[in-house]
Amino acid sequence: MSSGSAGGTSFEGRGPITYVAGADNTGTVRAVLDRWNRLHPKEKVTFVELPTDPDAQRQQMIQNAATRSDAFTVLSLDVVWNSEFAAHRWVDRLPEDRFPLGDMLKPIVTTGMYRGGLYSVPASSDGGLLYYRTDLLKRAGIARPPVTWAELKADCARVRKLPAARGMACYAGQFHKYEGLTVNFAEAVDSAGGAVTDAQGRPQVNSPEAKAGLDFLVGSLKDGTVPQEAVTYQEEDARRAFQSGKLVFERQWPYMYPLAARKDGSSKVAGRFAVAPLPGLHGPGASSLGGHNLALSASAKNKATALDFIRFYTSQATQRFTLAYAPAAPTYEALYQDPRLVRKYPYLPVLKRSILHAVPRPRVFGYGDVTAAIQREAFAALTGEKSSASALRDLQRDLRRQAAGK
Template sequence: MTTARTTRALRSAGAVLAGLAALAACGAPGGTVAAGKPSFEGRGPITYVAGKDATGSVQPVLDRWNKLHPTEKVTFIQLPTDPDAQRQQMIQNAQTKSDAYTVLSLDAVWTSEFAAHRWIDRLPQDRFPLARMLGPIVETGKYRGGLYAVPASSDGGMLYYRSDLLKRAGIERPPATWAEMTADCAKVRKLPEAKGMSCYVGQFQKYEGLTVNFAEAVNSAGGVITDPVGAPHVDTPQAKRGLDFLVHSFRSGIIPKDALTYQEEDGRRVFQAGKVIFERQWPYMYALAAKKDGSSKVAGRFAVAPLPGLKGPGASSLGGHNLALSASAGNKATAIDFMKFFSSEQLQRFTLAHAPAAPTYKALYRDPTLVKKYPYLPTLKKSILHAVPRPRVYQYGDVTAAIQREAYAAMTGSKNSEQALKDLQKALQLPAAE
């Protein structure tokens, strides 16, 4: 999941976007697909619907498309930054069978819900270069064997840490376990320059970010939230060990109480201000924290590593956004061509250079030029390949709300971990997506 992207607005888009001209112009005439398969018909104006673009990266891309397709222009509809609000507005549009929304930017975990309700169309797999993408990312766009969404970006959580302070404390490598992270924090806090610093923060406000952080804790302790067919398994010793890590960390002060109000941007600002040693965060923060224009006090003083777990490296939740086609939309031939353009390797290379996201294509992770410029890419690839999807269930809205409610209750002390997980197990007895 990516719920915040606050990189600087693009200032040099023109030259790179010019290189996308051929791709943007290569739409299949008439919207036909391979012989013997149904076509997606209709050409004309469409809309692209996504969360608010704080990066300034989307409109220049749409402008390029629109210049080359004057009769098939794309209008950008920006929804709120909060993913729960985005999902609700997309569902409302689908339930009214409105044609106002055409191409939807779905959080990767919403695919099963939207496909099961037939709010989005099954897509022609042969129109997209799925074999060139990382396997776990492609799977987020599938439901019951069919492709319902095309990966446009991915995301994996990483541990950002103050490499300078760990080195001064005599710590040679980043922590691989929660116990190591706690011990490292205690050593670093003894340094005069670390006085008053917090140890660890993530995203713990009662919103989708809490679902992500809870899922990572459970998965990193050897547990699961739901099995492959959607049945819940949270009333287990493994899940309890994961939740206990969060509960005990808040109780002991390893995680500051303020983090109960944190979304992505809150934690980013705290880390960049030099007030925390470790942070769980998405890759978008790397470029911002590395800025040497005075906006970041930790530029040149941090690095990234895989998330720690109970007995070794942990498991990230698999984030990202996929492109889906609203079932009630018109001009679907145009929509398919636009989705192919917007999810292309060439465009992702551009996006990585100007508004960093996690690419979906394998080649971009091994490109020497990109790896030199973005040294976090190898770690990010490992995070994605070992990531665990959030529950792929029919009623995802109910599932994430229940997770947030019970995890928050345990972290704030209104319930103990055992009771919270028993209540969550009961709440998650819902129809499975697959």
Template sequence: MKSTTTRAFQWVGTLAAGALLLTACGSSDEGAAGQAGPGTFEGRGPITYVAGKDTTGSMQPMLDHWNKLHPKEKVTFIQLPTDADAQRQQMIQNAETKSDAYTVLSLDVVWTSEFAAHQWIDKLPEKRFPLDKMLKPVVETAKYRDGLYAVPASSDGGMLYYRTDLLKKAGVSQPPTTWAELKADCAKVKKLPEAEGMSCYAGQFQKYEGLTVNFAEAVNSAGGVVTDANGKPDVDTAAAKKGLDFLVDSVKDRTIPKEGITYLEEDGRQAFQSGKLIFLRNWPYVYSLAGKSDIKGKYAVAPLPGLDGPGSSSLGGHNLALSTYAKNKATALDFMKFLSSEENTATFLKEASLAPPYAALYDDKALIGQYPYLPVLKESILRAVPRPRVVQYGDVTAAVQREAYAALTGSKSSAQALKDLQEALQKSTGR
């Protein structure tokens, strides 16, 4: 962590000019310090930034830089648990009490509709942000009913991490593109003495938001959907069953290790880095951290495999939203523009492997030379399928987690779990 912080301060100076420019361009709606009503952006002074725990160590140096340039408008970092469900719940509790303790919220991209529909976040002025320079699927996650309610700060696409050294030694020249190939490649690698005791594959299968992501990816990668483009549930299908069966069968045949049913993102990362896994489904942030581990130079990434070819990731990432009940909204708007700028999202790419929202960064030859996974990540994002964009997202994800986990643990068949999930989703969405 110390080395990350040290490097982060090395780029602080290079950001000064850009940050000063952003300050000079400040909001034309600014006013005196204090609380503004919904849709207004007045008031200057201290604010808070609320997000899940920063496991990369890259956020605080960025906030320190802002605070140095804005001593009267300092940002305090409020770190919530790493569990996405717990983050969402604490943000909702703050909103329901109409508290001004939270100012700028780092929302999982799938929460935008829910928070906007409940008027917990403000509609934002689109012209204040360079949305035309961002990837279109990423921008769409920040909208609700054609209005902008958040600003993309990072995107995310799931990728398949794999051990290049072991696949090469086993005679496997390319990473798998289908689930069948993944299992066949595992069988070859596990015959190596170096792979003794290793497991094949893991993702995020504990009963939390990560399971919703992994379940949706399996369903989409088999040609199914959880909900259609209009939010209507359609998960009790043959295609969806093929996706869920891949996960269930993989638990049964130990392609997914027994302990994999308990994994969150960090559990899988640590297992992969410590040599316990051949393949891992995870987010881009793992790339830089794995490069500091014992497997440095021994891994690469590929698109997620699917039933008959490359699969589809769930579209991840985080958007910046402004709490309806916050104070000092003029400062907040400037801070959101600062944090989501192309320069600063490029820094988060370099420091923490966070996927930037800006299209040009994925095509930058110099960056690709440093971060060879960028083309794979761009493909993952462009092919990604959003999780259900519904107002009742909390009920929907809870139902997905409950039924998918029941299937994975064997308390229900895949067919029964999908039938029950279809009924639960229809009840939750009224569709």
């Protein structure tokens, strides 16, 4: 197989490489690497496991790039890091003709592009879903999951009158001061018809629509719709709260579905929940577009092997295989249309709809500074340190300064 080239890069050299990603809590990475290593004993891949926290992952990858180290070969990038890593030339431009991009959902493919070039290949996508207690909604006489925030609150009020719902909270997402808060904030803003930035990355966050979105989160904490402890929730905290029966509704990624469905006693809601699109202000809301793409470190060795490994890891066959380990959203259209997969993973149709209507987080050069500003101001509003209006005004000012390079 020819090593190929793209953007002046020659993909040469074969031998051992590393794969760099966050903590493998589901066993997915090890299962894929075992398959590769059995087939390629002279080109083995070693897993470099980074912390669970996305901000810590990004920082370690940047440190490796700054020292031009060849310790990291293939990087698993959060989709929002693509522009930053490409702009700094920390990763190589990849040959588009080596990957079946036409078979993938278009919004997912665009996450790997930067200025007309491909810099990372989608390995998995992700869309936010509304998990809800089917048994409790049915007992309360509610025929369908809520489509708007007002319906969510009204439905929860009816559910909480049931003896079976005594002590339960209504709703939670991921509201701790980390990347998950950026996601939840952006979804609230987008679901109210606002935007954090426009298509060119210019800040648009100081708007009535954005305020309506942030007001929903702030107001829900004040009126008890969201429990106060949710300001400490990351993904796993929220998952445990829902699985233990503490929440009627939860905003969460699809990875929770099989965990909550386990009938081994680890989940109190097995067989009693389903998923729906996120609600919004006037109708269905919009998820942030999540997921991870594979990129090739510019300072890596054995790039011919790395390119083949990226093709292997991002292939349709591998994604079909990994669905059994972790239900991250597949990138290939065909996997959402396979009747056998839909029967086995009934969240797939809702997940596809979430992805096709998802809104990317800001695709900006300095994403780290942008998300830090969002987290700081959104958290200040959630905890009552600032009003929604003040937080959004300060955020708009900070984002403008960053966009101007000040």
